[in-house]
Amino acid sequence: MMKVGLKQILPFLILASIAIAAVFVPSLPDFADTGKYNGADIAWLLVATALVFLMTPGLAFFYGGMVHRKNVISTMIKSVVAAGVVSILWVTVGFSLSFGESLGGIIGDPRTFLFFQGVNSGEPWSLAPTIPLTLFALFQLMFAIITPGLVVGAVAERIRFTSYILFIVLFSLLVYAPIAHWVWHPDGFLFKMGGLDFAGGAVVHISAGMAALAGAMVLKRRQAHINGLEVPPANIPYVLIGTGLLWFGWFGFNAGSALGANALAVSAFATTNVSGAAGGLSWMFFDVVRGKKPSVLGFCIGAVVGLAAVTPGAGFVGIPQSIFIGFVAAIISNLAVYWKTKTTLDDTLDVFPCHGVGGIVGLLLTGLLATKTVNPAGSDGWFYGNHEFFFTQLKLVTITVAYSFIVSYGIFKFINLLQPMRVSSEEEEEGLDSTQHNEKYTQGTLLVSSHGFIYEKEVEDEMEEDMENVRQIVTEHTKLKSS
DSSP states (O other), X not given: OOOOOHHHHHHHHHHHHHHHHXXXXXXXXXXXXXXXXXXXXXXXXXXXXXXXXXXXXXXXXXXXXXXXXXXXXXXXXXHHHHHHHHHXXXXXXXXXXXXXXXXXXXXXXXXXXXXXXXXXXXXXXXXXXXSOHHHHHHHHHHHHHHHHHHHHHHHXXXXXXXXXXXXXXXXXXXXXXXXXXXXXXTTSHXXXXXXXXXXXXXXXXXXXXXHHHHHHHHHOOOHHHHTTOOOOOSXXXXXXXXXXXXXXXXXXXXXXGGXXXXXXXXXXXHHHHHHHHHHHHHHHHHHHHTTOOOOHHHHHHHHHHHHHHHXXXXXXXXXXXXXXXXXHHHHHHHHHHHHHHTSSOXXXXXXXXXXXXXXXXXHHHHHHHOOTTTOTTSOOOGXXXXXXXXXXXXXXXXXXXXXXXXXXXXXXHHHHHHSOSBOOHHHHHHOHHHHHHSOOSSOSEEEEEETTEEEEEEHHHHHHHHHHHHHHHHHHHHHHHHX
């Protein structure tokens, strides 16, 4: 049993205080004018909301399969725990900060929907008039959940679990909510400027990508990275499963952002699939051009980059043009990953080169390829004669990149002052699954048969023995070759 102090008790006390306060929030009837709603739109947005939620466990598999075996569980839970932390934050104050009454186009008034007051009885959101406000709020919640979960990949294998919980809270309130308000609220200053981000290229991918870069810089390099050791992926099939779940969920992410069961949703569904396909093939084939073998990891990473890149333009660009977006974004991110390997930056799972760069490329390509033919509520891009819109997108990118990096860097530094964010070198060597959670990716017992006897043996012991046998065989083989 570990020693329990105030720092260990405080999260429970905060949650308990919120739970008790919630009991005294008055309940209001649902908004009664059902004639304003469309049943098909409600059904589709319920499905889309569930699909976006599925992306969070999908992300956990995607990341968990790529880290070392001793850090699988600790990496996966950091993505999934965001569902718990952000859900409570969103109901209490997060939705208000993002979509509440605008305070100068900068942030929502936290009192607007405090503890979800008035959400179930309120008028529908102005840009989603055919669905209840509660459904709109829940759909947006899923975006808020996955965004801090994306940052996990950059700081995996060395960050304390409790520190990451605090990061989720501060990031959600100080980075995600303001940017969501700027870009998606009709009174947000970037929305009024004319910037377009259909489903989260800036709000989700740039904010997470820049936070990932800041986190990698503050936490510095893993010991394995310093020593130039290659970290073997724990489970490549996990990565493949995670990619499939992410791709599947992304249909809700992008097509759901049409906020109705309509032709725009169908178009966004198609551009999402096509860009993901082009990104996966582009990354894999580009690796082959550079002298590598086609790999499962390469296709999976490229597909996610293609999906991220088309996110801001999914409802503004044509289906054929989405091939170009996925193709180009995957090559640029691939080169960004290669550049990163030549530096001392230790972004464990390449979150910045993939999500950050992918989001930037996607927003700028939207500035080139968007067309009112697809979405009359959008804008024509430079390719269709409107160069001013491209520079509007460039401003949107510049502002969100700078803000998310600077504030995220400050958040990591602030938490590091409260307590060291990074685990000790001994804990890093042992693995975060064991030291942070007292759990292991492989645990339990096996029935082992030896010399006619059957007995139970710890799984970890059995695997360590197997690894030692392999090491001995390799050593003996090397000696034979050298002689």
